[in-house]
Amino acid sequence: MRVHLATDHAGMELSAHLVSHLSRAGYDVVDHGPASYDPEDDYPSFCIRAAQAVVADQDTGVEALGIVLGGSGNGEQIAANKVHGVRAALAWNLDTARLARQHNDANVVAVGGRQHSVEEATRIIEVFLAEAFSGAERHSRRIAQIKRFEETGSVA
Numbered sequence: 451m452r453v454h455l456a457t458d459h460a461g462m463e464l465s466a467h468l469v470s471h472l473s474r475a476g477y478d479v480v481d482h483g484p485a486s487y488d489p490e491d492d493y494p495s496f497c498i499r500a501a502q503a504v505v506a507d508q509d510t511g512v513e514a515l516g517i518v519l520g521g522s523g524n525g526e527q528i529a530a531n532k533v534h535g536v537r538a539a540l541a542w543n544l545d546t547a548r549l550a551r552q553h554n555d556a557n558v559v560a561v562g563g564r565q566h567s568v569e570e571a572t573r574i575i576e577v578f579l580a581e582a583f584s585g586a587e588r589h590s591r592r593i594a595q596i597k598r599f600e601e602t603g604s605v606a
Contacts, residue, residue, distance in 0.1 A: 452507055452514040453579065456482040456500035458493035458526070461519030461563035464571055468517065471572060477579070493520050494529040501533035504557050508535070516558035517575055527560035534600060537593070542566075547574045551581035553589045 453472055457465040465481070472479050482500040484491050497518040507514035516538070518526035523540050530538035538558035539550035542565065550556035559578040561571050583589070595606045 451579070452478040452480060452512055454480050454482060454500040454503040454507075454514060454516040455519075456493075456496035456517075456526070457484070457519035457563070458496065458521070459484070459487055459489050459491050460521035461561075462487050464519055464561075464563040464568055467568050468519075468572065468575065472575075472579075475576075493518075493526050497526045497529040498533055501530040501536045501538065501558055505533060505535040508557065514557075515579055517578075518558060518560045519563050519571075520560070521562055521564040523560035523562035523565070527558075530558045530560065537596070541574050541578060544574060544577050547578040548581050551578060552584045553586075555583040555589070555593055 455465060455468060469479050469481055480503060483496045500516050500518060504514050504516040518530050520526040527538045527540045530536050536558050537554055537556045538560055539554060539556040540560045541547035541550055547559060550559060559575060561574055598604055
């Protein structure tokens with residue numbers, strides 16, 4: 451599976467760890483930046499590029515998910531969710547990571563680098579990457595409603 455990763459300055463340590471850890475675990479990790487620490491960097495461009503890459507891969511049949519990191523993960527999630535076809539979920543524990551995939555078929559996870567130890571954040575991300583969408587009718591129906599709104603502006 452390909453994993454697209456982006457961060458801002460607040461997630462640099464976690465991002466570097468994840469690139470190494472996930473690569474060793476067999477994931478094809480693509481780092482969308484930043485390349486160096488800048489306390490004044492702006493996360494939207496990094497997160498949007500990672501989210502766009504997830505959608506582009508999925509559209510061509512490549513199994514791909516994304517990870518966006520920041521201090522809280524909130525802004526990064528918002529930026530990623532602006533990309534057509536992205537369902538980014540903020541995960542703060544194992545259950546929210548698991549349910550984001552099971553119920554929402556989230557394709558990007560946002561994690562706050564300042565909210566968790568490296569070990570805890572790594573485990574949250576591992577759970578997200580390992581979990582599959584349940585395919586349950588009620589969840590598929592709800593996702594279809596979101597997609598319909600995204601494409602037409604029509605609310606069910």
